[in-house]
Amino acid sequence: MDIQQLQEELGSARGLYSQARENISAAIVGQRDMIDGLFMGILAGGHVLLEGVPGLAKTLAVKSLAQAIDASFKRIQFTPDLLPADLTGTLVYRQQTGEFVPRKGPVFSNIVLADEINRAPAKVQSALLEAMEEKQVTIGDNTYPLPDPFFVLATQNPIEHEGTYPLPEAQLDRFILKVLVRYPLVEEELEILRRAGRGNLGAVSRALFPGDIRRLQDVIGNIGVDERIELYIVSLVSASREKQRGHNSYSRYIEFGASPRAAIYLYRCAKVQAFFEGRAYVMPEDVKAVAPAVLRHRIVLSYEAESDELRADDVIKNLLGAVSVP
């Protein structure tokens, strides 16, 4: 595609995106990183894991996103007694006809909020994660495709681990991003307070149709990535797997590095980041900007990191500071 043509398409696509973002911002005060993360996940064709304490407007953000996109939305509260069929659906016996008919579960929606995903047992988590990967669900003998776009937002609480089932690394790897939802700033919290006091939480008007999502994804797919950027992405991911145990090396803090899937997601997210910046090509700063969210749940920290009270983000910062950018 001609760069001029791409730039024009990018301009109109950004217009759509900006409108949707503005609409969500009307309902959510602050939390720019979370909203950007949600859009990045949906535009990169992946699913997002949100981690934050309760009361940070995670559910509201996802609801607002669904409203802004004009997409179907379901929320599933994960509990220890949840069954896979509660999620995917099951065969129901119809007395009138004497046959079993499928009853589709809440997973058959464009946007699914899996609230507190780590509170459900592993078999339920697996059922959802399989649907996320395959984008289809099998009920009885039939396989049903999930709607397009299909976007799962899972949340988990970082402080309460009692009675939870932490997601294993293999399942965490399925999420394109892990977005940390932080407390709002004082002035943002004040604004939230005022809005809640007025009972005016803001309505989200529709800005995108599900078809627009596909169009935005196509435009983003055409964003150019130089071969040196590709090499940089691979260098970053492979550097996380280096086993140099030098005293000053970040690698001593990493028990297991990121998988090749991380490189793919880094590549996709860097393109979306370039789109956010209004560029028709990816630059190293795009890769650096998305690297923490893409890598933080894919890197298993070592005991040394724990003893030094380092978080994954600290190690990723060291990693980014060690690998030369093109």
Added chain:
Amino acid sequence: MKPADLFGRRRRRFLRRALFLFLCAFSPAPFSGADGRYTVEGIQFIPPAYYVGDRVELRAVVRASSGAQVLAPKQFPRVEWGEFHEASIVPRDGFIEIHIFFTAYQTGDKTVPNLVCGDVVLQGLNVSVRSLTEGAPQEPAPPHGNLLLPSTRLIIALAAGLLIVLPLAGLAGFVWLRPWLNKVIAYYRQRRPYRKLKKDLALLRGRAGEADSRQFYISFLDALKRYMNRHVRANCLAFTTRELEAVFRASFEDSRDGRGFLDIFRFGDEVKFGGRECSREKRLQDLGLASAILWRLENSKSAAKKDPRHADL
């Protein structure tokens, strides 16, 4: 006759007489051949006193008639006390000298067998070989110390002195020179990135029209980053242009220089990653701008070092 001639003749006569008396005193008695054709007028050993192993010359002065033949012995007799080596005949004015060389290996008086030198036969000769131990004390001398070559002690003393003095002198010199050396090394090291960068930029200037834009800016910006890496002592190679912005802001005294550098990097990123083309003039312009900024940066660094107010920097 002049008195001087008279005096000279008398002196020569006196010398001849003295020589005759000397020969008579230290030589065996002269003897003649049986047929009277020769007379052995003197026998002399050179050196007069000799020891075991010495090479000795036996010199016989023979006055022979014109019919007598004097020849060097063709074969010497074998003797137990030593051996004969060689002989020669030396004719002199009115007499003949027979030189016979031998070495004695035994001490004491030894009889020399007849030595046939043509018509002349040297007979009745004795050799007296002396011993080094004669007259020496009975007890063996105590052992000598090590024999030293002349000036050996002086050389040893000088060497020992140098061994002590040289390290001290080296140490003193090092202490004295160290600050100066450190300055020279620091200056050399400090300027090394700049020298390397200048070299790289000169190379790029030469190739500005040849390489494609992308390759040109890859090399150009990498060279600038390597320089900044050393300049700010941070891993600028791992910095993006956005991160470098903060570095430039902190490094350049004149904010216009920082902005100029940043513009070069931003434009270079567009060329490198966005496929933007640029003319040779633009490349040369960027090279010129970078060179000028770097020159100012280096000069400001040197000025800051010289300025005592910046001594602690």
